[in-house]
Amino acid sequence: MKLWHWGFVCCFVVIGxxxxxxxxxxxxxxxxxxxxxxxxxxxxxxxxxxxVFLHQYYQLSDGLYHQQMNTMNKAATxxxxxxDSLPFQLLKADTVIxxxxxxxxxxxxxxxxxxxxxxxxxxKLKGFxxxxxxxxxxxxxxxxxxxTVYHFHCSTVFNNAGADWLSNCSEIQNPYLPKAKTVCxxxxxxLQFKP
Numbered sequence: 001m002k003l004w005h006w007g008f009v010c011c012f013v014v015i016g017x018x019x020x021x022x023x024x025x026x027x028x029x030x031x032x033x034x035x036x037x038x039x040x041x042x043x044x045x046x047x048x049x050x051x052v053f054l055h056q057y058y059q060l061s062d063g064l065y066h067q068q069m070n071t072m073n074k075a076a077t078x079x080x081x082x083x084d085s086l087p088f089q090l091l092k093a094d095t096v097i098x099x100x101x102x103x104x105x106x107x108x109x110x111x112x113x114x115x116x117x118x119x120x121x122x123x124k125l126k127g128f129x130x131x132x133x134x135x136x137x138x139x140x141x142x143x144x145x146x147x148t149v150y151h152f153h154c155s156t157v158f159n160n161a162g163a164d165w166l167s168n169c170s171e172i173q174n175p176y177l178p179k180a181k182t183v184c185x186x187x188x189x190x191l192q193f194k195p
Contacts, residue, residue: 043091050086052082054135057132060075083105112131151166156177
């Protein structure tokens, strides 16, 4: 029995020595080589066209602020035309980014068309809120870098449901409540992508 015990111990020692002398056969861990979805920082021509599109939005916002129906309708129509001229092929971006941007523009155009056809000011404002949200998403998607865009929110419009708007200045000019005695608006974000 003692011999069997020593044979058992020797067997474990031999197995242990063999295991310790083997070279390291670990499978190498591959690092994640996926690049994040990005837009090329060299999009000067795209930003120039986008600037025209964005400034039509600012005209639309001003028309709402001053309650000028003709200015609103012209700006909405001009913004739809500018949307058709956005050169997405110039974006050096992942196809998912380009498709997302194109879908945002399609949504913006549909909301603008609804605004132009609408006579009720409250419904125009709801359309403007939808345009503002889609435009905010679009600016972040394409990483527009020509100027700073300010993102505001007013919590009391639409029966306290709230709505957002964009501006090229940090001063609050709420297009939803232009004649309100108290200013409603808070700065949520300022978008400033580096070229």
